[in-house]
Amino acid sequence: xxxxxxxxxxxxxxxxxxxxxxxxPIVAGQLNLGIAGFMATxxxxxxxxxxxxxxxxxxxxxxxxxxxxxxxxxxAFPILRTRGIYLALATFAFGQVVAATILNLNVVGxxxxxxxxxHLGFPAIAAAAAAVFAAVYLLFHTRFGISVTAVxxxxxxxxxxxxxxxxxxxxxxxxxxxxxxxxxALHAHHFSYIEAQHFNVLLSIYVVLYVxxxxxxxxxxxxxxxxxxxxxPEVLRGSAQWRxxxxxxxxxxxxxxxxxxxxxxxxxxxLLEWRRPAPxxxx
Amino acid sequence: xxxxxxxxxxxxxxxxALVAVAFTLTMGVLRFLNFSIPGIFMVAGMATWAMxxxxxxxxLALPAALALGAVLSWAVERLTYPQMRGGDHFxxxxxxxxxxxxxxxxxxxxxxxDQQRVVxxxxxxxxxxxxxxxxVPQLVGLALAVGVVWALDLTLRRTxxxxxxxxxxxxxxxATILGVSVGRVVPVVFVIGGVFTAVAGVLFALNYQQxxxxxxxxxxxxxxxxxxxxxxxNIWGAILGGLVIGVVETAAIHWFGARTVDIxxxxxxxxxxxxxxxxxxxxxxxxxxA
Numbered sequence: 001x002x003x004x005x006x007x008x009x010x011x012x013x014x015x016x017x018x019x020x021x022x023x024x025p026i027v028a029g030q031l032n033l034g035i036a037g038f039m040a041t042x043x044x045x046x047x048x049x050x051x052x053x054x055x056x057x058x059x060x061x062x063x064x065x066x067x068x069x070x071x072x073x074x075x076a077f078p079i080l081r082t083r084g085i086y087l088a089l090a091t092f093a094f095g096q097v098v099a100a101t102i103l104n105l106n107v108v109g110x111x112x113x114x115x116x117x118x119h120l121g122f123p124a125i126a127a128a129a130a131a132v133f134a135a136v137y138l139l140f141h142t143r144f145g146i147s148v149t150a151v152x153x154x155x156x157x158x159x160x161x162x163x164x165x166x167x168x169x170x171x172x173x174x175x176x177x178x179x180x181x182x183x184x185a186l187h188a189h190h191f192s193y194i195e196a197q198h199f200n201v202l203l204s205i206y207v208v209l210y211v212x213x214x215x216x217x218x219x220x221x222x223x224x225x226x227x228x229x230x231x232x233p234e235v236l237r238g239s240a241q242w243r244x245x246x247x248x249x250x251x252x253x254x255x256x257x258x259x260x261x262x263x264x265x266x267x268x269x270x271l272l273e274w275r276r277p278a279p280x281x282x283x
Numbered sequence: 284x285x286x287x288x289x290x291x292x293x294x295x296x297x298x299x300a301l302v303a304v305a306f307t308l309t310m311g312v313l314r315f316l317n318f319s320i321p322g323i324f325m326v327a328g329m330a331t332w333a334m335x336x337x338x339x340x341x342x343l344a345l346p347a348a349l350a351l352g353a354v355l356s357w358a359v360e361r362l363t364y365p366q367m368r369g370g371d372h373f374x375x376x377x378x379x380x381x382x383x384x385x386x387x388x389x390x391x392x393x394x395x396x397d398q399q400r401v402v403x404x405x406x407x408x409x410x411x412x413x414x415x416x417x418x419v420p421q422l423v424g425l426a427l428a429v430g431v432v433w434a435l436d437l438t439l440r441r442t443x444x445x446x447x448x449x450x451x452x453x454x455x456x457x458a459t460i461l462g463v464s465v466g467r468v469v470p471v472v473f474v475i476g477g478v479f480t481a482v483a484g485v486l487f488a489l490n491y492q493q494x495x496x497x498x499x500x501x502x503x504x505x506x507x508x509x510x511x512x513x514x515x516x517n518i519w520g521a522i523l524g525g526l527v528i529g530v531v532e533t534a535a536i537h538w539f540g541a542r543t544v545d546i547x548x549x550x551x552x553x554x555x556x557x558x559x560x561x562x563x564x565x566x567x568x569x570x571x572x573a
Binding site: 078081082088092093096099100103104110202205208241242245247248249251252255256 | 310314316318362365376377378380381382384385387388389391392500504507508511515542543544545546548549550552553556557560
């Protein structure tokens with residue numbers, strides 16, 4: 001595999017993981033604009049464990065994932081007291097505070113960035129992306145997936161049906177944040193250098209856009225959205241200057257064409273019926 | 284010294300305040316966080332720079348930049364609003380963000396990525412009040428900001444179109460039933476928002492004398508925070524929030540260094556959201572006055 005292709009695929013794998021980090025809270029009705037903050041937490045924790053305590057990259061990344069989720073659980077309850085756009089803005093503010101705090105932490109390099117010694121290559125990152133996808137797939141084929149969707153569809157009814165709304169929302173928020181932490185750890189160990197400025201709110205917004213563009217109705221939406229956002233600028237690389245102009249126009253066209261996101265439930269159903277003719281069509 | 288910091292903070296805050304008004308308009312009326320605002324802010328600022336450099340006077344550059352802001356904002360409405368009807372409420376976020384990417388990269392193609400220095404068509408004058416130094420253009424800018432917001436407030440409270448805007452903010456469906464043409468009023472909201480954003484962009488270019496394709500991002504984030512701190516959908520709240528953030532920012536730089544600004548500003552925002560999510564002056568469009 002050429003170095004260029006591998007580089008693109010690594011970015012794709014990390015972006016897919018990030019897309020699921022945003023997707024989990026979105027299906028629970030939470031627009032998390034603080035993904036970059038959780039990603040930074042995971043990246044710096046994992047880097048610190050390997051650099052300062054001599055951990056190996058993989059256990060460090062897993063520990064960082066768990067610790068990021070723990071941090072999210074702690075902040076989930078005050079943040080989830082807000083809702084709708086207020087929740088989105090609270091997560092945005094939280095992400096900004098995390099990045100700014102890291103910028104002032106001299107133990108991890110402060111504003112000059114933090115080199116990371118332990119390296120992770122493409123196979124490990126690809127395996128992590130596949131594992132995250134598999135986990136989300138399983139999650140949405142259990143009661144949890146149905147319950148979370150029920151909560152975002154109608155909180156009151158979900159509550160009356162006996163679902164623990166608060167815990168389901170906190171779980172979606174926490175698991176999503178943990179997944180973002182994992183993406184951050186992988187980023188740190190692959191690129192061998194991290195700086196707080198990288199984890200800004202625009203990154204968070206982009207990740208949310210992956211999900212909204214791909215579609216929030218099915219678990220395949222984020223996968224497609226991340227792929228479009230990662231690969232399209234690469235495909236357009238030929239026209240160096242204009243590529244983001246073209247990219248933006250294509251996104252606009254796509255959203256006008258499919259405002260619900262590219263992959264929707266009805267699209268999936270139609271695709272399945274096309275492969276396997278429906279019984280009434282067969283007669 | 285303290286008073287000087289306060290003055291500098293208020294000057295910075297007046298730019299945030301205008302951007303916050305633009306955000307609060309689309310937020311209050313349409314519940315839509317319009318990410319194209321930093322793009323319009325930047326285009327207005329850079330266009331001012333380009334026109335001044337090209338030899339146009341301020342008398343030409345200023346109205347041209349404002350008109351550009353209005354036209355762009357109208358175009359944003361055309362490209363995002365149709366998706367909002369019946370769609371998920373965060374869907375137009377994607378389109379407005381795509382528009383921001385588009386505007387930033389068009390500016391990049393046209394003018395390059397360097398930070399450009401704005402050469403003022405007048406000698407930079409400053410007025411002294413005892414020990415206080417206040418730039419005259421900044422003072423004029425502040426007066427202008429208060430003036431346009433006051434005009435907007437009057438428009439919303441006293442005119443027919445203002446009443447229509449407030450009724451849509453209250454409940455778009457009921458407003459339609461009562462004969463308000465939502466399709467006609469919404470573009471007006473966008474155009475007003477575009478003008479406010481453009482005024483802020485021009486003020487920024489003239490006050491700080493530097494522009495670049497990405498100048499809008501940081502200001503817009505502060506503008507969004509200002510909107511929340513003042514109370515979402517509340518115009519005077521947006522002004523108050525902008526000034527508060529400007530003062531907090533200059534104070535943080537003065538006492539704790541530039542690197543800590545984000546901790547203070549966004550920490551304040553986070554704390555406020557936990558304690559009083561409706562903001563200092565309370566949410567609700569135009570303060571909910573009938």
